[in-house]
Amino acid sequence: MIASRLSVEDGADLYARASLPELGELAFAQRREMHPDGVVTYVIDRNINYTNVCVTGCTFCAFFRFPHETGGYVLPEATIHQKIRETLDIGGTGILIQGGLNPKLGLQYYVDLFSGIREAFPAIHIxxxxxxxxxxxxxxxKKSFEEILRTLQSAGLRTLPGGGAEILVEDLRKEVNRSQCGVEDWFEIHRTAHRLGIRSTCTQVIGFEESVEDRLAHLERLRALQEETGGFTAFITWTYQPTGTRRGGRSVGATEYLKHLALCRIFLDNVPHIQSSWPTQGEKIGQLALFFGADDMGSVMIEENVVAAAGTIHTTTEKRLRELIAEAGFIPKKRTHLYEHIE
Ligand code: SF4
Structure with a gap:
């Protein structure tokens, strides 16, 4: 452990006492120490939501359809391949493939899907x-996490997104996330993936009326797993988008987002990269996030359906993303999903 590492109590105290500029300054200093080259990275990929059918019914989600409802879909393989072709055509290197918990899709569906993608597009990162x-x-x-992950890895899965974390504090999580995947399961799946050489991102959604201590307890668990495995490549936090959800309520404002982002950079001192959530915050706040601890602009977002179903989602082009980075005084670099610079 690092001697100066913040505890949950220290973090909550810092958050309560420090102003937005003060937190930004501390986070920026931490970011500069970790990434002194002044580079801000981004990736060109596409979200492919292969199905919206889901048995779960999370209260914050406006994307899913229950199996008995109309409007449910499973994308045909040809459509998925067409989306990948379009991604490659604009210089994309990967896809983020996620969907609902569809009881009609078993392990073999994913094995066929991933091996089909790997065969048709060997360069694409899944x-x-x-x-x-x-x-x-x-x-x-009826298989273990390890068996599932090993099988999917053999079929072509390269890295795991950190979605589905929401807030990793059991009582709060149960209230918003209706899946049976509990906090310990979430960590065990990521721990197992890291052991198998499948690196992953980690995430946190704020705005569920959680306390700062709850947020920090979540971050503390992420930091501890990273200490154990070193498998997280990056952390992404965004704000709950209430439109069209059963939960309703309000969205967290930009000031709170930036303050929280800065606290995350200071607290998560062993997770190498932090993304700006410009797709939920918009270009201006997304750019400002680079001074509050973020060193990565995430994806150009050719397509996004899940958060878009619950509110505004911003998309952009590679040119505009590079402009935003350069305007803020940083050096834009395209990267892979493993955060290697590719130019
Ligand atoms: S967040 Fe995921 S698991 Fe929850 S209802 Fe939406 S699609 Fe289903």
Whole structure:
């Protein structure tokens, strides 16, 4: 452990006492120490939501359809391949493939899907399936997390997105996330993935009326797993988008987002990269996030359906993303899903 590492109590105290500029200054200093080259990275990829059918019904989600409802879909393989072709055509390197917990799709569906993608597009990086999807596939296949992850890795899965975390504090999580994938399951799936050489991102959604201590307890668990495995490549936090959800309520404002982002950079001192959530915050706040601890602009977002179903989602082009980075005084660099610079 690092001697100066913040505890949950220290973090909560800092958050209460420090102003937005003060927190930004501390986070920026931490970011500069970790990334002194002044580079801000981004990736060109596409979100492919292969199905919106889901048995879960999370209260914050406006994307899913229950199996008995109209409007449910499973994308045909040809459509998925067409989306990948379009991604490659604009210089894309990967896909983020995620969907609902669809009881009609067993392990073999994913094996066929991933091996079909790998065969047709060997260069594309498959970043896919959140912990709750892995949990669900394991449950309906009656196999362990390790068996599922090993099988999917052999079929072409390269890295795991950190989605499905929401707020990793059991009582709060149960209230918003209706899947059976609990906090310990989420961590066990990521721990197992890291052991198998499948690196992952980690995430946090704020705005569920959680306390700062709850947020920090979540971050503390992420930091501890990173200490154990070193498998997280990046952390992404965004704000709950209430439109069209059963939960309703309000969205967290930009000041709170930036303050929280800065606290995350200071607290998560062993997770190398932090993304700006410009798709939920918009270009201006997304750019400002680079002074509050973020060193990565995430994806150009050719397509996004899940958060878009619950509010505004911003998309952009590579040119505009590079402009935003350069205007803020940083050096834009395209990267892979493993955060290697590719130019
Ligand atoms: S967030 Fe995921 S698991 Fe929850 S209802 Fe939406 S699609 Fe289903």
């Amino acid at each position: 970043h896919g399936l959140s912990a709750e999807e892995i949990f669900f596939i394991a449950k309906i296949s």
